[in-house]
Amino acid sequence: MALRRSLLLLLLLLQVLLVTVLSVSAYLAETGRLAGDNVVEVNRSQREFDYFALSLQWPGTYCRGTRHCCSKNACCRGSDTPTQFTIHGLWPDYNDGSWPSCCYRSDFNEKEISTLMDGMEKYWPSLSCGSPSSCHGGKGSFWGHEWEKHGTCSSPVIRDEYSYFVTTLNIYFKHNVTDVLYKAGYVASNSEKYPLGGIVTAIQNAFHITPEVVCKRDAIDEIRICFYKDFKPRDCVGSKDMTSKKSCPKYVSLPEYTPLDGEAMVLKMPTDE
Numbered sequence: 001m002a003l004r005r006s007l008l009l010l011l012l013l014l015q016v017l018l019v020t021v022l023s024v025s026a027y028l029a030e031t032g033r034l035a036g037d038n039v040v041e042v043n044r045s046q047r048e049f050d051y052f053a054l055s056l057q058w059p060g061t062y063c064r065g066t067r068h069c070c071s072k073n074a075c076c077r078g079s080d081t082p083t084q085f086t087i088h089g090l091w092p093d094y095n096d097g098s099w100p101s102c103c104y105r106s107d108f109n110e111k112e113i114s115t116l117m118d119g120m121e122k123y124w125p126s127l128s129c130g131s132p133s134s135c136h137g138g139k140g141s142f143w144g145h146e147w148e149k150h151g152t153c154s155s156p157v158i159r160d161e162y163s164y165f166v167t168t169l170n171i172y173f174k175h176n177v178t179d180v181l182y183k184a185g186y187v188a189s190n191s192e193k194y195p196l197g198g199i200v201t202a203i204q205n206a207f208h209i210t211p212e213v214v215c216k217r218d219a220i221d222e223i224r225i226c227f228y229k230d231f232k233p234r235d236c237v238g239s240k241d242m243t244s245k246k247s248c249p250k251y252v253s254l255p256e257y258t259p260l261d262g263e264a265m266v267l268k269m270p271t272d273e
């Protein structure tokens with residue numbers, strides 16, 4: 001009797017064990033599959049970033065290179081073409097001047113930021129018709145490129161696509177470089193030249209940090225302001241060699257952009273690519 005009872009008990013135990021093993025392995029297979037084609041595949045060979053650079057582009061300089069138009073190109077909005085610095089991206093960087101990129105797989109999904117669209121179109125527009133390459137083969141949108149290449153490397157501070165875009169918009173709103181320059185007398189002009197030192201000083205006075213300034217010939221192309229991981233401003237790494245090998249001359253311009261005239265634009269619109 002006692003022997004049969006313990007045999008039965010043993011069988012029951014074995015059954016429970018079997019079921020457990022089966023469900024655990026099914027679970028592992030499932031999560032393994034998810035890791036394979038979804039979000040959690042962190043590239044461990046790239047260490048955590050050191051600081052953020054908010055890169056802002058000057059449409060007046062960028063749009064002068066416009067050769068053709070398409071609906072996504074904000075240089076083609078006629079009188080609605082942006083006249084202030086717009087966002088290029090929020091980039092995680094290393095203190096040695098290099099940066100991580102494409103840190104894990106998370107394909108850009110515009111639906112996730114649908115509630116931000118008004119702000120995105122206005123303050124973070126594409127200034128070209130091109131399709132930049134995405135991280136995992138193929139080409140995508142400007143926003144997709146920024147999220148996949150740079151955004152995924154802002155972990156653990158920023159962990160998902162929506163947070164990346166909403167955080168970037170918010171720090172952009174808090175640091176209005178266009179306004180800082182405007183109040184110091186540096187306004188868009190196709191005739192004036194401004195001392196680079198004066199522009200840098202205006203930003204230093206406003207945010208107590210030194211920005212990085214990038215030029216195309218003598219025209220300001222981008223201004224970058226940098227942040228610690230808690231979004232307190234700090235100097236940019238590239239700001240130190242500003243006076244030596246950087247791309248800006250001593251006197252720089254902040255060009256006004258004359259949009260392509262309406263008729264040329266309409267004629268060119270159907271060539272959307």
Ligand SMILES: *[C@@H]1O[C@H](CO)[C@@H](O)[C@H](O)[C@H]1NC(C)=O
Pocket residue numbers: 043044045046102
């Ligand atoms: C991971 O990062 C390293 C270093 O940047 C790079 O060489 C490698 O191609 C990356 N691997 C993947 C799978 O993206």
Ligand SMILES: *[C@@H]1O[C@H](CO)[C@@H](O)[C@H](O)[C@H]1NC(C)=O
Pocket residue numbers: 084123172173176178179182
């Ligand atoms: C920044 O300042 C400029 C000039 O004062 C203003 O026109 C613009 O609306 C401001 N931008 C933002 C995003 O607040």
